[in-house]
Amino acid sequence: MAEPASVQSLDRAFDLLENLCRNRNGTTISALCAQTGLHKSTVHRLLGAMTTRGYVLHDNATSKYYAGMKLCELSSYILENVDIVERSRATMEHLSRETGETIHLVLREENEIVYVHKVDSVHSAIRMFSRIGMRRPMFCTGVGKAILATLPDETVREVWQASPVHAYTPYTIIDERAFLHEIANIRRDGYAQDNEENELGVKCVAAAIPDYTGHASYAMSISAPVTRMSNSRMQELHHLLRTACSELAAVLGGSL
Amino acid sequence: MAEPASVQSLDRAFDLLENLCRNRNGTTISALCAQTGLHKSTVHRLLGAMTTRGYVLHDNATSKYYAGMKLCELSSYILENVDIVERSRATMEHLSRETGETIHLVLREENEIVYVHKVDSVHSAIRMFSRIGMRRPMFCTGVGKAILATLPDETVREVWQASPVHAYTPYTIIDERAFLHEIANIRRDGYAQDNEENELGVKCVAAAIPDYTGHASYAMSISAPVTRMSNSRMQELHHLLRTACSELAAVLGGSL
DNA sequence: TCCTATCGTTTCATAATATAAAACGCTGTT
DNA sequence: AACAGCGTTTTATATTATGAAACGATAGGA
Numbered sequence: 001m002a003e004p005a006s007v008q009s010l011d012r013a014f015d016l017l018e019n020l021c022r023n024r025n026g027t028t029i030s031a032l033c034a035q036t037g038l039h040k041s042t043v044h045r046l047l048g049a050m051t052t053r054g055y056v057l058h059d060n061a062t063s064k065y066y067a068g069m070k071l072c073e074l075s076s077y078i079l080e081n082v083d084i085v086e087r088s089r090a091t092m093e094h095l096s097r098e099t100g101e102t103i104h105l106v107l108r109e110e111n112e113i114v115y116v117h118k119v120d121s122v123h124s125a126i127r128m129f130s131r132i133g134m135r136r137p138m139f140c141t142g143v144g145k146a147i148l149a150t151l152p153d154e155t156v157r158e159v160w161q162a163s164p165v166h167a168y169t170p171y172t173i174i175d176e177r178a179f180l181h182e183i184a185n186i187r188r189d190g191y192a193q194d195n196e197e198n199e200l201g202v203k204c205v206a207a208a209i210p211d212y213t214g215h216a217s218y219a220m221s222i223s224a225p226v227t228r229m230s231n232s233r234m235q236e237l238h239h240l241l242r243t244a245c246s247e248l249a250a251v252l253g254g255s256l
Numbered sequence: 257m258a259e260p261a262s263v264q265s266l267d268r269a270f271d272l273l274e275n276l277c278r279n280r281n282g283t284t285i286s287a288l289c290a291q292t293g294l295h296k297s298t299v300h301r302l303l304g305a306m307t308t309r310g311y312v313l314h315d316n317a318t319s320k321y322y323a324g325m326k327l328c329e330l331s332s333y334i335l336e337n338v339d340i341v342e343r344s345r346a347t348m349e350h351l352s353r354e355t356g357e358t359i360h361l362v363l364r365e366e367n368e369i370v371y372v373h374k375v376d377s378v379h380s381a382i383r384m385f386s387r388i389g390m391r392r393p394m395f396c397t398g399v400g401k402a403i404l405a406t407l408p409d410e411t412v413r414e415v416w417q418a419s420p421v422h423a424y425t426p427y428t429i430i431d432e433r434a435f436l437h438e439i440a441n442i443r444r445d446g447y448a449q450d451n452e453e454n455e456l457g458v459k460c461v462a463a464a465i466p467d468y469t470g471h472a473s474y475a476m477s478i479s480a481p482v483t484r485m486s487n488s489r490m491q492e493l494h495h496l497l498r499t500a501c502s503e504l505a506a507v508l509g510g511s512l
Numbered sequence: 513t514c515c516t517a518t519c520g521t522t523t524c525a526t527a528a529t530a531t532a533a534a535a536c537g538c539t540g541t542t
Numbered sequence: 543a544a545c546a547g548c549g550t551t552t553t554a555t556a557t558t559a560t561g562a563a564a565c566g567a568t569a570g571g572a
Contacts, residue, residue: 005304008529009265009559014309021333025342029520039561044521048261052555053270057507061346063520067334069509071466075331076469077277078323086281090317212325213332251313253325264558265530285549295532302530319549358567 012038013046014165017067020056026064084209084218085117087251092119092220095244099237101224104130104204106143108217112136113144121224128222129199139163139179142194142206143219146154147187150208150216156183171196172194190256196226203229205238207245212253220245268294269302273323276312282320294431340474341373342467343507348375350474351500355493357480360386360460362399364473367418368392369400377480385455386479395419395435398450398462399475405442406464406472412439427452446512447494452482459485461494463501468509476501 015036021025029047033040047065050056054070085105092103096119105117112135138144138159148156157180165174173179186192191207204223208216222237246256271292276283287301289296304319306312310326335506341361348359350495361373368391394400394415404412413436421430429435442448447463464472478493502512 004308005301006308007269007302007305009263010269010302010305011309013263013266016310018330021330022337024337024339040520041522041561041563042559045261045264046266049263049266052260052262053267055270059343066507067337069334069338069507071327072331072334073468073509074274074277074323075328077326078328081278081280081323083280084323087315087322093526111468132276160310193480212329251322253329286547296549297532297534297551298530 009046012036012042013050016043016046017050017055017071020065020067021071025069026059026062026066028064032065046062060227082252084248084251088117088220088248091244091247092117095119095222095240096121098240099222101222101228101237104143104221104223106141106147106219106221108137108144108147108219111138111159112217113138113141113147116218136198137163139165140168140194140198141221142192142198142204143184143208143221145182145194146192146206146208146219146221147216149183149192150210150214153180156180169196169200171200173197191241193234194221194223201226203234205234205241207238207241209245209248209252209256210254210256211249214254216254218248218252220248265302267296268292269306271301272302273306273311275322276321276508277327279323281501282315282318282322284320288321302374308342315511338508340504340507344373344476344504346502347500348373349473351375351478351496352377354496357478357484357493360399360477360479362397362403362475362477364394364403364475365391367394367415369394369397369403369475370484372474383423392454393419395421396424396450396454398448398454398460399464399477401438401442402448402462402464402477403472405439405448406466406470409436412436425452425456429453447497449490450477450479457482459490461490461497462492463497463502463512465508466510466512467505470510472510474504476504 019032019035029040029043032038032043032047034042037067047056049123051058055068057066057068058064059066064223075240088105092105096103100122102121103119105116106113107116108114115130115132115134116186118130118132136144138148148159160176160179166172167174173182191205194202194206195202196203202223203226206219206221209218210216210218220241242256249255262352272288275288275291285296285299288294288299288303292299298472303312307314307321311324313322313324314320315322344361348361352359356378358377359375360371362369364479371386371388371390374386374388392400394404404415416432416435422428423430447461450458450460450462452459458479459482460477462475462477465474465476466472476497478497497511505511
């Protein structure tokens with residue numbers, strides 16, 4: 001895999017397909033020629049092939065070409081079939097071995113996060129109280145805040161208002177303005193911290209896993225007792241976390 | 257276009273892509289070879305090309321291939337860009353000329369339908385009172401019933417319960433069991449009738465326009481005064497309507 | 513009305529391209 | 543250790559995609 005593989009006709013076909021997808025009112029062959037620099041005969045043949053496949057529609061009256069919904073069909077199969085837990089397994093185990101700490105993968109549901117996967121720390125003495133399937137409010141967890149930071153301000157406010165805001169620990173953020181400020185910081189830094197806001201004695205670094213829409217439903221975190229979580233260690237962990245989240249984002253079509 | 261156009265490498269690539277989309281946990285090259293009958297070298301190269309394009313992901317650890325989310329991205333562009341009103345214009349005008357009657361295109365929104373396009377009858381003396389943007393309950397219109405018939409029973413009941421059920425005319429169906437029975441008939445026949453249930457003196461035949469999910473958000477109808485709407489004429493109109501809806505369904509990736 | 517320009521479609525000779533055989537290298541198994 | 547299975551890479555070959563050109567249809571202008 002020295003140089004990236006390519007197949008000419010495939011590449012050209014995808015160029016055309018991507019063009020069609022962006023055009024509301026269909027595209028003519030000559031327009032496609034102009035945009036891709038291909039010969040009209042070539043365009044015609046490639047479109048023909050995709051038409052017989054159902055990926056492209058051809059309006060005989062206007063002889064314009066459109067992207068067909070068959071792609072949406074494929075897309076819906078994909079969405080049904082992403083098994084993020086399965087796909088994250090190797091990455092999370094690697095991350096846990098590398099750091100020696102506990103790794104969590106969570107999914108947002110409404111105003112809460114749900115723990116969907118966990119790899120325990122090798123320091124088996126200490127255990128987080130988290131369990132798969134357990135739910136926590138978004139506002140007081142690192143992962144929740146990380147996900148929120150990828151969403152529009154409007155959503156952030158909605159979630160805040162629908163949340164059972166109170167001090168789970170002395171460190172929980174319970175002031176709205178302070179919270180919005182925190183979200184802004186997370187956007188700037190690209191990751192979130194949880195400084196004992198959810199559970200006394202436990203700190204964590206968390207990062208969202210954005211999908212192809214640029215928003216996130218998933219996030220991952222590294223948790224550890226405060227004694228192992230100096231500021232400099234959190235910095236260090238954040239970089240490792242970022243790499244892992246980046247990999248997983250690729251699976252969902254997103255990027256950090 | 258005597259025989260359907262095709263491009264070998266494209267065709268093969270789409271075979272592979274469709275395979276990948278259906279496989280939750282990734283697919284190996286040899287599995288793809290077995291399923292498509294292609295040489296492993298060919299599969300490898302085609303997958304490579306799609307990988308560099310971002311449509312396919314390759315897990316280096318397990319060397320399994322996955323369908324990437326880039327297709328979902330394309331898909332979302334398509335969905336943003338379907339302009340069904342524009343695309344239906346020619347079909348509706350044709351249908352109106354062919355039948356001499358008024359044609360409506362509607363969109364479902366919650367428990368109502370919204371008129372989104374209309375081509376008036378040539379019998380310009382008679383005018384329906386419908387206007388673009390106007391809303392009507394689903395339960396008392398042919399188009400509403402046609403759309404409901406494509407949805408799950410659960411949804412049908414929900415809509416019925418949320419509807420302002422009362423007799424708009426003496427013919428409006430106001431009994432739930434009778435209504436469910438009506439929906440069953442529509443499913444059987446593939447089209448809906450409106451026998452003065454919404455407006456006295458006006459009958460119509462209506463059919464849904466299913467999309468790639470098999471459900472419908474849109475429907476189309478042919479309306480006429482009762483005097484021109486004998487049972488036999490309705491039969492006849494239904495066939496013309498069906499052809500038109502079939503064409504439009506193709507645009508949305510569905511079929512009747 | 514005819515001429516011209518533009519665009520999509522079809523045909524076909526040519527060469528560039530995709531192909532499949534074979535060799536290679538890696539991993540895990542007997 | 544030898545083997546078997548699988549993914550990857552290379553390479554000679556001919557099949558396949560290519561683009562020039564001819565064709566046909568449609569629209570606009572003279």
